[in-house]
Amino acid sequence: MDTGLLEVPGARLYFEVRGTGPALLTILGGGGDAAMAGPLAEALSAHFTVITYDRRGASRSPLTGPLAEQRIEVHADDALRLLRAAGSGPAYVFATHSGALIALDLLARHPERIRRLVAHEPPAFDLLPDAAHWRRLAQEAVDVCHREGIGPAMRKFGEETGTAAPPEPDPGLPPWVRDMLTRIIANMETSLLYEVRSFGAFVPDARALRDAPLVLASGAGTRGRLIHRATLAVAEHLAVEPVELPGDYVGYLRSPAEFATALRELLPS
Template identity: 70%
Template sequence: MDSGVLDVPGARLYFEVRGTGPVLLTIIGGGSDAAMAAPLAEALSGRHTVITYDRRGATRSPLTGPPGQQRVEEHTSDALRLLEATGPGPADVFATHSGALIGLDLLARHPGRVRRLVAHEPPAFALLPDAASWQRLARDLLDVHARAGVGAALRALGEATGVPPPPGPDPALPSWVRAMLTRMAANLESSLLHELGPFSAYVPDAAALLGAPVVVAYGAGTRGRPLHRTTLAVAAALGTSAVELPGDHVGYLRSPAEFGDALHRLLTETLTA
C-alpha cells in the first residue's frame, strides 16, 4: 500500500493506493475514513488499483480553514482532483452512504471522468414523500447535540435510519479497527454538525444522470429500512432498478471478499452486456 496527501482548496486529503489494474475510487460515508474501505481494497487489489481516502474534515484530512457547512459539491471537487491525479482516463467509482451522493454528483457534473459508478445506499432523503420530516430531523439532531452531546444525537440518528452508531474501540478488537473507531468518534461529530443538514437536502440531478453508467445498489440486510427506501427512490428517479449486494449497510467491511466479487461483476459484466 502507498499513501500520500493531496492539497485541495480548503483541505489536505489523505489517501491510500492499493493493487494494479483499472482505477477504482472509493468514496465512503461521512464520519468514516479510508480504513473502512481497506478490507474491500485488499480484496480487489488483484483486479483494480483501488484508491481510498479520508474525506475533507476527517482527522487525517484536516481543513485548512475554519469549519463550516460542507456542501456535496465541495466533496465532488475533491473526488475529481483525486481522479485527475491518477491520470487522464475515466475511472470506476464505488460510493456508499453520503459518499454515494458525492458519486452521483461527480458523474452528473463530470461524466467523462467516470467509467462506471456503483452508488450504494445513497441517503437521498429529499426524494422521499416525507422529505420534510427528514429535514426536520437533521435540525432536531443539532438541538439534541447541544443539550445531551454527540452520543445522544448519534443514537437518535441511528434509531431513525436503522444504522446504529459504531461501537467504541474495544481492546479485544484488532489494533487497526481500534484506531479507526477512535478517529471515527471525532469524525462523526464533525459530520453531524457540518454535513448532515446540507447532504440531507441534496437532490441528485436526475436529468444529467438519465442513461449514465450508474448502478444503484443496496445491501440485502438493509431491505425494508429507510436507506432501502432512499435507494429505490434514486433508482426510480434515474429510470432504472436497484440491485442487491451482499450484507447490510457496511457489507463491504463485514464481508469484503464476497462483496468485492459482486462489486467487480457490476463493474465488468454490466459494461460488456
Template identity: 75%
Template sequence: MDTGILDVPGAQLYFEVRGSGPAFLTILGGGGDAAMAAPLAGALADRYTVITYDRRGATRSPLTGPPREQRIEEHADDALRLLCEVGAEPALVFGTHSGALIALDLQARHPERVRRLVAHEPPSFALLPDEAHWFSLAREAVALCRQEGVGPAMRKFGEETGVTAPPEPDPNLPAWVKDMLTRMSANMEMSLLYEMLPFSRYVPDADALRTAPLALASGVQTRSMLMHRCTLAMGKHLGVEPVELPGDYVGYLRSPAEFATELHALLSARPGQP
C-alpha cells in the same frame, strides 16, 4: 500500499493507493475513512488500482480553515482532483451513503472521468414522500450532537433509521481497528454538524445521469429501512432499477470478500445491464 497528501482548496486530503489494474475510487460517507474501506480494497487489489481516502474534514484530512456547512459539489471536486493526482482516467467508482451522493455529482458534472459508478444507499431525504419527517429527525440529531455529543445524537437517529454510531473500541481489537473506531467518532461529529442537513437535501441532476453508466444498490439486510427507501426513490428519480448487495449499510466492511465479488460483477457489467 502507497499513501499521500493532496492539497485542495480549503483542506488537505489523505489518500491510499493499492493494487494494480483499472483505477477504482471508493468514496465513503459519514464517519468512514480510508481504513474503513481497507478490507474491501484488499479484496479488490488483485483486479484494480484501488484509491481510498479520508474526505475533507476527517481527522487525517483536516480543513485549513474553521468548520462550515459542507457542499456535495465541493466534495465531488475533491474526488476529481484526487483522480487527476493519481492519473486515473476514467475511473470506476463506488460511493456509499453520502459518498454515493458525492459520486453521483462527480458523474453528472464530469462524466468523462467516470467509467462506471455503483452508488450504494444514497441518503437523499428530499426524494422521499415523507421528507419533512426525516429532515425534522436530522435537525433533532444535529441539535442533540451540539448539546450532548455524538453518541446520544446517533442513538436518536439510529432508532428510526437503523444507522448506528461506531462502537467504543474494544481493548482486544487489533490496533488498526481501534484507531479507526476512534477516528470514526471524531469524523461522525463533523458529519453530523456540517454535512447531514445539506447533504440529505441534495438531489442529483437526473437529465445528466439518466443514460449514465451507473448502478444503484442497497444492502439485502436493509430492506424496508430508510436507506433502502432512499435507494428506491433515487432509482425512480433517475430511471434506474436498484439491485441488492450483500449485508447491511456497511456490508463492504462486515463481509468484504462476498461484497467485493458482487461489486466486481456490477462494475464489469456491459452497457444496458444493471
C-alpha cells in the same frame, strides 16, 4: 500500499493506493475513512488500482479553512482532483451512503472521468414522501448535539434511521480496527453538525444522469429500512433498476471478499 497527501482548496486529503489495473476510487459516507474501505480495497487489489481516502474534515484530512456547512459539490470536486492526481483515464467508482451522493454529483458534472459508478444506498431523503420529517429529525439531532453532546444526538438519529453509531474500541480488537474506530467516533460530530442536513437535502440531477454509466445498489440486509426506501426513491427519480449487494449498509466491511466478488460483476473489464 502507498499513501499520500493532496492539497485541495480548504483541505489536505489523505489517500491510500493499492493494487494494479484500472483505477477504482472508493468514496465513503458519514464518519468513515480510508481504513474502513481497506479490507474491500485489499480484496479488489488484484484486479484494480484502488484509491481510498479520508474525506475533507475527517480523520487524517484536516480542513485548512474554517469549519462550515459542507456541500456535496465541494466533496465531488475533491474526488475529481484525486482522480486527476492519479493520472489515469476514466475510473471506476464505488461509493456508499453520503459518498454515493457525492459520486452522483461527480458523475453528473464530469461524466468523462467515470467508467462506471456503483452508488450504494444514497441517503437522498428529500426524495421521500415524508421528506419534511427527515429534515426535522436532522435539525433536532443537531440541536441535541449542541445541548447534550454527540452521544445522545447519534442515539436519536440512529433510532429513527436504523443506523448504529460505531462501537467503542475494544482492547481485544486488532490495533488497526481500534485506531479506525477511534477516528470514526471523533468524526461523527463534524459529520452530524455539518453534513447531515445539507447532504440529506441533495437531489441528484436526473437530466444529467440519464443514460449515465450508473449502477444503483442496496444491501440485501437493509430491505424495508429507511436507507432502502431512499435507494428506491433515487432509482425512481433516475429511472434505473436497483440491484442488491451482499450484507447491510456496511456489507463491504463485514464481508469484504463476498462483497468484492459481487462488486466486480458490476464493473465490466
